[in-house]
Structure formats: C-alpha cells, structure tokens
Amino acid sequence: MRVASGLRTANGAGPATRGSTPAGQVSNERPNADPAERDKASARTEFEAFVAATEPRLNRALAAAYGFEDGRDATAEALAYAWEHWARLQHITNLPGYLFRVGQSRSRRRRQPVVFAVPDAPDYAFEPGLPGALAGLTERQRLAVVLVHGYGYTLREVAELTGIRQTTVQNHLSRGLQRLRERMGVTDGS
C-alpha cells in the first residue's frame, strides 16, 4: 500500500534498510530480537501512518453521513476492523473507500436520526439552524454538500471515497445545496 510503504522507506524501517548492514558498521538491532515482535511493531507503525493519513477523510465522510457521534463511532469501528485485519487489508488499492463501506455497514443497524450537535459553539460562528437543516438532507446529499462544498473535495475524491459515481455526486450536491438553502431561507443563491 502506498502510504505504508512510503513510510517504511522514510523511516528506514523497511526490509532493505533494516536487513542490510553496510560493511564495517555495527547493526543497532539486537541479534536475538523476536521476529514476531518486530513484525508487530512494524505493522503498528504502518497502521499509525495509515490512520494519520486516512482518518480525517474517513471521519469527515462518516460524520457527514451519520452525525458527529455516530460518525465517530463508525470511524472507530472501521479503523478497528482495519487494525484487526491489517495483514490482509493493507494491500487493498482503495482502502479508505473500503473502510467507508465498513463504517457504513457497522452504522446501518442503528437507524437513528442524524445529529449535528456542537457543544460550545458561539452563536455567531454559524447559523443556529444549520445543523438541523443539514440533518434534514438525505445521507448522500449531506455527503456531497459537506465534502465538496464544506471541505473543497473534488467530485472524483468523493466518488472514490464513497463509491458513488461522480455524476451522481454532482446531482446530490446541487439538489442538496438547493434544499439546504430553502430550509435556511437563503434566497440569493450565495
């Protein structure tokens, strides 16, 4: 996988650097280090790098779909699944997209309304009706509006992450924005 292998090279922890000691130098490794422990540590490092790179995108997408709390739980469960099956999953090409589906399937059983509650938001940060209006969109409309409009993702990025076709994302985006503006009473099209 790209992220993990890049990190492996950067950290000098890959097989090529770790296994080969230049002539005349002493290896830092303990000669009798447990190979299992070494694999575990290496996997953990790779996984941490993967989480650092992927978690924000995954969390944003699942929070957009299910609300902050359920979205976070879905992200945690998807990442926990990735960790538990890391040896198998790390070779998947579009692992963030795969984990988005894992998060979706883990959250689907809840079937509860979406909540966008912010505990300590000052009144002037955003329109107080925005969380309710956003929650009133369909799941796909919310995904498109939040990721494309709120975070500036490209249609292609959203399509790769969510498994929805680009043209469909575009449709959901325009309908979602229109509905959001209607619900918030915005009429100037800004």
Place this chain on the structure above:
Amino acid sequence: MAADLKDQIHILMERGIRPVPAAEVVSQSARTSPFPEGKSRWPGLRSRRGATFATAAVAAACAAAVVAAQPGASTGNTGAGRGRAGRQVPAVLTAAMLQQVTAASRLALAQSGRAIVVSREVLGGTLQQTGTDDISFDGRNWNDSFTMTTPAIAGAPASSESAINRVVDGSAYDYFVAADGLAWYHEVGPDAVSKLAIPDPRALLRELAPAARFAREGTSVIGGVRVTRLTATNVTGLPTLNSPDIWPAGAISALTIWVDGNGVVRQVTVTGKQDVRVGMLAPGAGVRRELAQFLAGVRDLEKREHLAPAQAIEREKFSVIGRDLRQRHLEVVKTEADVTTMTIRFTGIGQPQIIRAPAHAIRVYGRG
C-alpha cells in the same frame, strides 16, 4: 457569523468532529495483534501467542466490568464469562453492582455533561415522529437544541421543526421560527425558566432498580469507549420508572444500558408500548380537507402541550373539527400499538459545558 454557507458548514463540521487517534483504535480493538491467528510464518508460535492475547483481553474485559460494578468482589462467578463454545454467557447484576453503577453515574453527571436524546414513535407500524434533543448542562445553566420531524401522514405534508431552549444564570432564552423569522428571544415572564421544560436526561438513571434484573449482553464501543451492554430482563420491576411523570409513553417494554469501565452509564435505550384507540375513516368519505385540519390541530397540540402524537390525537378528537369528523365519518375505531423508543447518549461527562447567553435576544414577556 461566517457569511458564506460553505464556510459555515466547514466551521460546523470542524467544531463537531472529534478525531480518532490510532492509539485509541488499537487499544479499543478486541484483538491486540493485527495478524490473523495461524496465518503467520510461525504458525505454532503465533497461534499460541494469539490465544494468549485473546485470553488476556477477555480476562481484562471481565475484570474491568466486575471491578466497575463491584469493587473487591471475586470475578469467578459474577463476571461475564465465556462458555465452552466461546459464546458470551449473560450474568445478572446483583443489587450491589447496580447500586455501584447508579452511584458512579450520579456522581459523574452531578455537575456537568451532555446528552443526545433520540426518540422515535411508531403507531400501528407507521412512523409518526422522530425527535432529537442535544442537551448540555453545567450547574444551573442548560441548553436544549431540539428538532422534531414528522413524516407525511394521511395526506398531510412532512414537517420538521427546530428550536433551542437555553437557561443561563436563571434567565430563559429560546431560538425558533417566529412570524418575523428566526431569532433569539429572552423570556422574562413568570416561571419563564420552568416553562421552557428542558428535560433532565439523568432522571431515568435515578430510577434504575435491581428488581429489573440487568443481564450482561456483550460489549461494544460508544463514543470511543468500550462499554458493557446490560439489558433489563424484568422491566415490570421498575414501578417508578413506569410512572407517567418519568416516562409518559406507555408501559416500558425494554430497557438497555451501556456502562463503561468506570461504571458510568454511557447510553440508555428505553422502549415504551401502549395501546391506542385510533379512529379510521371510511374509504371514499371525501373528508380530506377536514382531515388535514384535524391533523394540523393534532400537531399544534403536540407542540403546545408537549404531547406524544397518540395523546394529541385522543385530545383533538374532542375539538370541533374532531367531533364533526367523528359524527360524520369516523366509522371504524381500532386499537393499535404505539411504540416509542428513546436513546439517551451521555457525552462530555463531568466536563465543563460552555453555555452562554445569546449576544442579541428580543425581550418578550410572558409568552412561555
């Protein structure tokens, strides 16, 4: 306030999203090693190690659950164990364990916290209403941001209403759609605070009793915290919880709580069930307009009196429109099950909640 909608969405999401660090994922994961058992280069070694890890994890989980519920007790016969086939064996909590849970929860939520309350009412298999309340409290200050959504029923269009009720230093504020648009109002009439009727999400916790015989049903993750699920196996053993003051939506038919490693309740799900007599209109009666008026009256009652839809229907039947409908067209009356499910999720337990008075609010007297 950010002028652009995209900026507002960005700010909202960034304020609400809490990151999930890798360390949390690894520590909360049921398996401590990412390698599947028996598929490594050292199958014998790995499977033995895997078994050791798994056993340690199960033992730790059992110990945590029991220590939380009953300090100093033996883990031998009270904790959730695993049967020979590896299946979770339910264990009923003793009175002392439940007392420990209620005490820990009461203490943790005594000063401040936050609760997301999600409710859903289904009448005769048809969804009547869903609602969400985001309630935060800090000492005497309270904030309740709620949304009620009613799907399209019997020709009436779907509707959704949102509002915010807030109490800051004894002053009452609310934010809702008035005739002149969305605005904050400062209510200064008598009993302005009590008229806001912000529900206390901790009320249910006070009524948990050992007679309900809570049994362990497994573990899951809520809010990034590993929790134990406890289900009441005898819901009739909760007489005070069944009183209309605490739970107005019929007799409780199911109650589940999720408890963290410190014995604090993180989530509660309650289901209530009652039989409601529902009037049915004869086919082809041609009373669509009256019916729409009747339903508008029902919704108005729900909003004004904070009634459940089924209760509002019963009340509205005695209005002028309702009587007229009954006399002319209401021909069939049948009994249907009205099922209300409510989930309360506690977050920010014991953490200070920032609840400020709105910067600008229109002062109104006695509107309630």
